[in-house]
């Protein structure tokens with residue numbers, strides 16, 4: 001045992017991504033603002049959703065994972081049905097960063113959080129742009 005043995009390790013591959021994604025979505029489902037978007041609006045099939053999200057992050061971090069999809073299209077559709085405003089994205093980020101920092105530390109952990117921040121900004125600003133042509137259900 002060294003004095004460093006209790007330090008958190010970094011995200012090194014699929015196993016750590018699965019741990020992070022599992023912890024994050026457990027927190028999301030308990031959240032009073034975000035949980036209903038997944039379980040009541042989108043009625044997400046979690047057995048399908050969790051591996052897809054792991055593919056997404058594995059593709060982002062390691063260029064493996066083979067994610068093929070369009071997060072933008074998915075969130076544009078959601079904005080037509082439910083609230084997807086800036087405070088919702090801020091809450092999403094708060095839970096994501098908290099899960100990452102509780103479990104891991106290191107360059108890949110910093111990178112995944114930075115990508116999440118960028119993606120949240122990009123998705124939200126695209127939703128706002130789209131709302132000029134197709135008004136969403138709630139103000140963005």
Ligand code: HEM
Nearest residue numbers: 037038042044056069070071074084088089092116119120
């Ligand atoms: C307000 C914040 C957010 C909410 C409420 C939200 C909600 C959702 C929901 C409900 C789905 C599943 C849709 C379906 O299967 O019908 C989904 C898919 C997804 N989300 Fe989000 N999301 C948010 C932010 C983000 C952010 C910031 C990212 C990226 C860092 C992200 C990445 C994804 C990805 C990759 C998918 C899978 C898309 C696909 O089917 O290919 N989400 N999101």
